[in-house]
Amino acid sequence: MSAIPLFRRDEAKAPAAAASAPKPKGGLVEVTDFRLRYDSAEGAVDAVTDVSLTIRPGEFVSIIGPSGCGKSTLLNALAGFLKPTSGTVTVDGEPVKGPGADRGVIFQQYSLFPWKTVRENVEFGLKMRGVGRAERARAARTLLGLAGLSAFENHYPDRLSGGMKQRVGIVRALATGPRILLLDEPFGALDAQTRLIMQQILTNMWQRLKISVLFITHDLDEAIFLSDRIYVMTSRPGTVKAEIAVPLPRPREPAMTMSSEFLALRRGLMSLIREESLKAMGGEISEEALQGLAINLDGQDIPRVL
Amino acid sequence: MSRAILSAAPPPDLGPAAPPPAAPGGGAAAPEAQPSAWTRRLRRHGGAIRAGLVGAASIALFVLAWHVVTENRMNLYVRFGNVPSPSDVLASADAALGSSQFLTHILTSCRRILYGFALAAALAIPLGLLMGRFKLLREMIFPVSEVLRPIPAIAWVPMAIMLWPSNEESIVFITFLGSFFPILLNTLHGMATVDPVLGRAARCLGASEAAVFREVYLPATLPQIFTGLTVGMGVAWVSLIAAEMISGQFGIGYFTWEAYSLVQYPDIVLGMITIGLLGLASSFAIRLLGRVLMPWSAAR
Numbered sequence: 001m002s003a004i005p006l007f008r009r010d011e012a013k014a015p016a017a018a019a020s021a022p023k024p025k026g027g028l029v030e031v032t033d034f035r036l037r038y039d040s041a042e043g044a045v046d047a048v049t050d051v052s053l054t055i056r057p058g059e060f061v062s063i064i065g066p067s068g069c070g071k072s073t074l075l076n077a078l079a080g081f082l083k084p085t086s087g088t089v090t091v092d093g094e095p096v097k098g099p100g101a102d103r104g105v106i107f108q109q110y111s112l113f114p115w116k117t118v119r120e121n122v123e124f125g126l127k128m129r130g131v132g133r134a135e136r137a138r139a140a141r142t143l144l145g146l147a148g149l150s151a152f153e154n155h156y157p158d159r160l161s162g163g164m165k166q167r168v169g170i171v172r173a174l175a176t177g178p179r180i181l182l183l184d185e186p187f188g189a190l191d192a193q194t195r196l197i198m199q200q201i202l203t204n205m206w207q208r209l210k211i212s213v214l215f216i217t218h219d220l221d222e223a224i225f226l227s228d229r230i231y232v233m234t235s236r237p238g239t240v241k242a243e244i245a246v247p248l249p250r251p252r253e254p255a256m257t258m259s260s261e262f263l264a265l266r267r268g269l270m271s272l273i274r275e276e277s278l279k280a281m282g283g284e285i286s287e288e289a290l291q292g293l294a295i296n297l298d299g300q301d302i303p304r305v306l
Numbered sequence: 307m308s309r310a311i312l313s314a315a316p317p318p319d320l321g322p323a324a325p326p327p328a329a330p331g332g333g334a335a336a337p338e339a340q341p342s343a344w345t346r347r348l349r350r351h352g353g354a355i356r357a358g359l360v361g362a363a364s365i366a367l368f369v370l371a372w373h374v375v376t377e378n379r380m381n382l383y384v385r386f387g388n389v390p391s392p393s394d395v396l397a398s399a400d401a402a403l404g405s406s407q408f409l410t411h412i413l414t415s416c417r418r419i420l421y422g423f424a425l426a427a428a429l430a431i432p433l434g435l436l437m438g439r440f441k442l443l444r445e446m447i448f449p450v451s452e453v454l455r456p457i458p459a460i461a462w463v464p465m466a467i468m469l470w471p472s473n474e475e476s477i478v479f480i481t482f483l484g485s486f487f488p489i490l491l492n493t494l495h496g497m498a499t500v501d502p503v504l505g506r507a508a509r510c511l512g513a514s515e516a517a518v519f520r521e522v523y524l525p526a527t528l529p530q531i532f533t534g535l536t537v538g539m540g541v542a543w544v545s546l547i548a549a550e551m552i553s554g555q556f557g558i559g560y561f562t563w564e565a566y567s568l569v570q571y572p573d574i575v576l577g578m579i580t581i582g583l584l585g586l587a588s589s590f591a592i593r594l595l596g597r598v599l600m601p602w603s604a605a606r
Contacts, residue, residue, distance in 0.1 A: 079510060101512035111507035115525040115602045124521070125511035156602045176512060 027212030029055035033087035046237035065233030066280035104173025125176035235280035398572035422481025430489035438497020459484035459545035484545030485538030496530025
């Protein structure tokens with residue numbers, strides 16, 4: 001497993017080498033018996049327990065679950081921001097020790113540096129690696145060009161729309177040639193229409209990159225549309241409730257979201273998730289609460305009825 | 307001709323913010339061939355032109371009121387009998403600007419501001435950044451700064467005279483103290499409000515601790531640092547003038563106080579106006595520096 005060749009920039013530069021090795025280069029993620037426990041005022045609380053999951057090289061895997069189920073915890077452990085209380089997190093057989101450029105992360109909050117232009121943002125990872133000014137500018141320009149973002153090269157992030165910011169964020173994460181992309185509800189703050197477009201861009205991008213992706217979301221359609229496999233998590237303490245393969249053909253097209261296969265998957269996932277969401281809301285929700293209102297007013301003036 | 311075209315053209319398509327007085331003024335100089343360029347320029351800068359005209363008019367009104375109350379030696383409970391009129395002040399300004407003495411006063415004050423303020427910025431900014439980054443340092447220094455901060459710089463004058471061998475140094479010290487705390491606190495506040503996701507993003511891109519500090523925390527804090535510098539500059543002038551009035555030998559504060567002692571009333575006003583202009587110029591210089599160092603905020 002550790003013999004899988006890593007993605008290197010010089011490999012990418014030589015088209016012959018890339019053509020002779022079309023197989024994905026590394027990016028095997030293994031999480032085994034993951035548990036995260038933290039101390040609160042009420043004593044130790046389990047955020048996540050007994051999670052084991054795998055992302056095979058070049059696979060697109062989503063985790064969905066109700067809010068607070070610890071899906072972001074898993075992503076943060078993979079990114080290297082927190083250590084599991086027990087269990088292991090490895091990428092290509094090596095345990096994750098801390099954050100690093102071999103795992104690109106895209107956050108839900110826009111995280112472009114406002115004081116850097118789009119190109120300087122994309123250059124950042126290369127700069128940290130010690131790549132010279134001219135070289136990294138060239139690389140960033142090329143990458144922005146490939147992603148269709150050349151026109152915005154010299155814009156400051158404040159002038160970009162939310163969708164555009166996330167596209168630049170993805171390009172920035174890709175610039176260092178990571179083995180895996182970790183996306184933490186990246187389109188969560190976008191409006192519904194923009195989300196759909198961004199999903200399409202992401203799936204097309206992935207189709208060409210063939211890089212391992214872990215995608216966190218609570219949007220069922222998004223997870224089905226993008227993923228090869230979906231892990232469904234339970235409410236807190238989070239654990240894997242189900243693992244569902246998405247046999248839809250690739251490349252994915254927006255029209256597929258209307259196909260019977262898609263809808264069948266959606267129905268199955270929906271019931272799994274709904275159960276957990278209700279559980280996650282706990283005492284807040286009862287049968288009456290779901291009725292919305294215990295009286296039928298039929299458009300009457302509320303103060304008069306009261 | 308051109309006036310007629312322009313005054314007819316703008317009103318229909320200009321918004322309510324359009325400056326009616328600017329149109330005839332601009333129209334006189336407008337090339338007749340391209341009134342559209344002028345309307346466009348007017349539309350873009352209309353607000354600024356209007357604000358400028360209103361500002362100029364209000365200053366003119368202020369000077370007029372000053373002239374009226376002083377020339378007539380009015381006594382409206384506030385006594386304007388001894389207050390010099392604008393023309394008195396203009397005459398004394400004319401005389402002062404011709405003398406090297408006045409220039410020396412100004413230069414002395416500027417030098418003290420520069421030393422005191424530069425020293426404060428050079429100490430407070432790094433200290434604020436480090437305190438924002440390292441909790442222990444913050445916990446150690448913050449209480450001391452909270453105790454010292456409420457003491458006005460002027461209250462330090464006697465202590466400063468004891469501490470420093472010469473008057474010059476104690477005045478610079480007072481100026482330093484005045485600007486130190488606003489800069490420190492704003493830098494600290496800036497550090498506290500940096501979006502942590504930016505630091506995490508930088509680390510995910512391979513940034514070391516030092517690089518995160520340099521590439522993320524410093525630029526993210528710059529706007530707040532500049533707020534601190536602007537406030538600090540204002541307080542520096544307040545402190546400087548007070549210190550000069552009390553223990554100065556030269557300087558514009560000393561000049562103003564001396565004018566009172568020597569019953570040269572127009573010079574008091576001249577000193578006051580000069581102080582105002584110097585304060586204005588220095589805060590403008592800081593804003594300019596901010597624009598240069600933070601091009602992204604200008605692009606907003």
